Every structure is written in C-alpha cells, then in structure tokens.
Amino acid sequence: MNPAEIDALVTQAQAGQQTAAPRDATAPAFTEFAAGVPAATGEAPLAMLLDLTLPVSIELGRSRMTVQEILRLGRGSVIQLDRLAGEPIDIYVGDRRFAEGEVVVLGEHFGVRVTRILNTHPVTA
Secondary structure (H helix, E strand, O other), X not given: OOHHHHHHXXXXXHOOOOOOOOOXXXXXXXXXXXXXXXXXXXXXXXXXXXXXXXXXXXXXXXXXXXXXXXXXXXXXXXXXXXXXXXXXXXXXXXXXEEEEEEEEEEOOEEEEEEEEEOOOXXXXX
8 A cells, every 4th residue: 555545544534434445455554543542642532442342250159179079060969159148249350350249030041130339449649
C-alpha cells in the first residue's frame, strides 16, 4: 500500500465508513487510532473494552482428596465441600474474585443471584 491509500483508509475509518479489504492480502494494513484516543499514555476509552469476552466461574466450595479417594468415586458419590449450606458462593471473572452470590433454580437450570460486588481496589486519596 502506498501512503495515499493508507491516508484514504484512515480518513474512511475516522468518518465511520466501512473499509474495503486491502488488495494485497500478504501485506498487513495498519491504521492510526481515531482522534481522541491518547496513544502516548496507553489509555483507551472504555468503549473499546465493552466487547471483550471474559470467563466467569462460580465456586461452590473446595475439597481435598487423595488419588485413592478420587478413584473410589462413582455414580452417586457425594463430595463434602468446605462451605456450609447457605453461605455465599464466589463469582470469579477471569482469575479475580469479583462478587458473591447465592444459588437459585431457574426452571430446570441452576443460576446465581449476585448479592454483593466486591471492592478489590482500595480507594486512594
């Protein structure tokens, strides 16, 4: 791509128009960030993060077992967890504990009602 084609793509991207695929499929096409995105500071607008997909995990409890105990497990076996019935369960987003909740039944499925969002970052003055 020549500089004129790159300038045309940047202008189209800033105007919000659909850009066509580059003619040379082997050469990557790079465009500048639109105005308003501070590239030097490394900050990005929140809107850029809204489409990210993160894994959400629900932890009911934990248990430690030997390999021998695990091999004895079969259909109908019960594993005792370290939580009491009625205690809040942990909700993880990525690898970070994000919230607490309680198990609910939705028709034939289990669900989780969020009861508390955790503040993981202390407020600094």
